Amino acid sequence: MKILSLTNEFEEESFGGAGTAVTGIVHMLDRVGVQQTVIVPRSDWTVPGWVLRGQQIKVLGLPRNSHYFGFLGMIKVDVVCQEFPELSQAWDIIHSHAINFTPLAYTLSQGVIPIFYSVYSFLRKELGDRSEPDLQAQFKIQEELLMRSQRIHLISQSERKYLASRFPEYLPKTEVLPLGITIPSERWQQGNTNGFLYVGRLLDYKGIEDLIKAMSIMQQSGRQIHLNIVGKGTDSYEGFLKQLARSLKLGAYVQFYGRVTNAEVRRWMARATSLVVPSRREAYGLVALEGMAMGTPIIASNAGGLAEVGSNACALTFEAGNIAQLSVALASALDNPSLLRSLSVKGRENAMRFEWGRLAPRYLSCLEQVRR
Template identity: 30%
Template structure:
């Protein structure tokens, strides 16, 4: 099939897990013989002079990376305007491909406008993967105009698409409820992982251990975006309770985000600032070494559509402690492939970490079970094949005009 994907991130322009997802899916589909074009963008803050539109074939995928238009629009300050400008550039590039797709595949709300325009222009089905929701990121509250604007675009994409994909059963239920769509239209396809990418040399693991735990103290790792919904504040709050049983325990927080300063203040408040190291964004090689060096990866998310970082920890063979938020409850099987706790349960988090540190053989057995599961439940080749089946089954439905969605005045999940 001829597949046109749209994504607002694609390596090396990566903000979260979505970019890696689209990259893995696109390259696997290409390896299986499909003709794949990905429309994505140049780095924000650039322009058509510093970073002109490029059109290259990479790993079997035709990659069209559109330049930013001249307007001074900043993602962090002008999100909706910035998104509309990116969409306009993608629509122009998509219409100039000299190539007609069989299907358009949109990844998340930021590419809604160009995806709808291109699907209609080419007269082909629109498939959309909803990776997360605005309501979910804000625990059901859509209190501010920006939240409501994003939610309404998500609603539009979900209702306009001819077929929908979510990465977990929890997300399927969330999408059906928030956007008033039939669950029969939603296919659940998990994210995948390529385990070989997380193999590292013993010398690199030893170097990471020496850098982050020079005295051999227990070492915990969180990696991901530093946002409220990722729950790093709960890990920091639990750390004193862990250290009472396992003296010297340290936490490395790898990643960037808007909450770094607040999280630093939380570490100071709980008197563990010296035991928490904010490492920032790490290159893949350094992160892989740190993963293997850690005694446990802790994922305390309050909201998590899937939790691809759990798969990456499993690929590295590192014991997992994770909340049951969203898709994490499907990825981490409590007592089998890791230990789980209820989101926000500080005592439960601390207890699970103590159990991992106290019983290393059991933790290693769970980590091995998690790694073994990757080859069956989270194989990208199978996920790509199942995605192609969604494409093949998709048909252009009738699309009556859509009015504006109602915005919940209270919690959207109640």
């Protein structure tokens, strides 16, 4: 099987969960013998180039500049096809991971090669159906891709429910396949008794404000706990969060560390009292699974896909947006070392179900069906 994968994030060029997911899928398929060519923008490159990865992965890196990418970040099909004529070949499947490669997918498909579209988030849902013309244009591009794809890959039943509410006619060509993880060698070490951790993008729907307010409730009850926030957002929103912490007299207890490497993220997880995932909405919950894989105890909301990867049996859960419940969960983590140890064991057992090798047969079966 020969697959052309079109993605905005892969390996070093990764900004969040989508990049982690694409990298995992590509390497998982490589291990089961699938030949793949990956096209990905590279922010740090000035000229395009080919590199080899894994057993048989060819990666074409394109400089992320105006020569290759135009309005809305859409790839310039004529330029790419002229410079790389080898892309026009009889692929078995074109695997689209990002909408900015949609014009290239259509051109290379010619209505003959099937397009398999992995949806990591519905943009209209994630961004709140905002009215800005550029965003509305992106929403429409994604929704046309949903229509023209031969198979739609969703990452949770929660996302399937959203699709059913918006485009029920696409359900027959939809497959729900969970995202996987690579089990790291690092392990959680119980010992830090009051240091909670948030990892992820700083966005309003991620519930970081709720977490800071829940910390304030804890402080008012006489407990001194610390929150370490790892991740980046816009300067304005990060400034808002810092001001919120100061206004609640938490300036000394809430620290922001920006974006760090994956290795540094694992070090943070290994020494946290608990990893907190307080999202008000969430397509999946990959960071929660990554924490569980290390044995880090998880406190998570029940928003969307999070409820599917972390149940009450392996995480402390609370109703999304309920600050009082979140503060109770933080208190439970502080007061019950034995509970943390239990969550560590059960969480890791849960995460093992999502190891990429265990998911590979399901992905391969789905792709074989698309090819046929």
